[in-house]
Amino acid sequence: MLDITLLGCGGTMPLPGRWLTSLVVRYRGRNILIDAGEGTQIAMKQAGLSAHDIDLILITHFHGDHVMGLPGMLMSMGTSGRTEPVTIVGPKGLLEIVPKLCVVAGIPFEVMGHELSGRKEEFDVPGFSELHVHAFRVSHSVETWGYSLVLDRAGKFNADAAKALNIPLKYWNRLQKGEEIDSEDGHFTPDMVMGPPRKGLKVTYTTDSRPCDSIREAAVNADLFVCEGMYGDEEKQYAAALKKHMTFSEAAHIAAEAHPKQMWLTHYSPSEQDPEYWMEQTRNIFPETYPGFDGKSGTLKFDAD
16 A cells, blocks of 8 residues: 655745645655655654655756755754665756755765656666656656656465465465575466456656646556646636646646546645635536645555455
């Protein structure tokens, strides 16, 4: 399963009760952080999460409301006793920025930077071969990326097949974990006892963009789609287009085409004081729309077999 927490859902500037953009995905005791706007550290503490456990930081782009909390976050990770390497992924320019962050933060662990290129990239989350990041370019005023986190799920273990093949019980667990076994008892492979892969989990996250095909494609059948909604008021459509952002209804139209199970809105304009006010008209387009707020959390679980 994947635990999701919106740490901050504000855009441009922090407000009382609304920190700037950040989201954390927790898997098997480790944290994946997407963006680190101002207030991220405080929001993590309020959510009962530890900066010490962040292994991967995904940056959408280098506007201040998405990265100004990063130096302090890295410093806190160091003072918490972190010694394991941390990977930061982001747009072109990241490799120039990372060494400067390390100097400012004075951190005692290695920071490895990876710059994204092209239109799409895929890679595994460090330490987890079953959890993957799908990065995709979106349409903003500077180079900006969205991210999907995809958790694979193996097929069912067929105990009857294992018994019929006389596979000793001591190897069953290893085969379920995908291990190939050569032993005095014989040669055994996972495909001998495992069914076809089952539906996994997917969370797609994007902010600071106009509607575009790459977002629609990434969000298809997501278990959770977290999307920016800069403005609820349709009269601000021109302002959204001018600033390369999107309205609640534009986000809802993307969701209506991509069919995620649910959508959380985030990255509100400071002028957007009450996102709930616009929910009825937004849900007329995509019923499973929910306004994000700082600390909003949920757990994504595999479908019942």
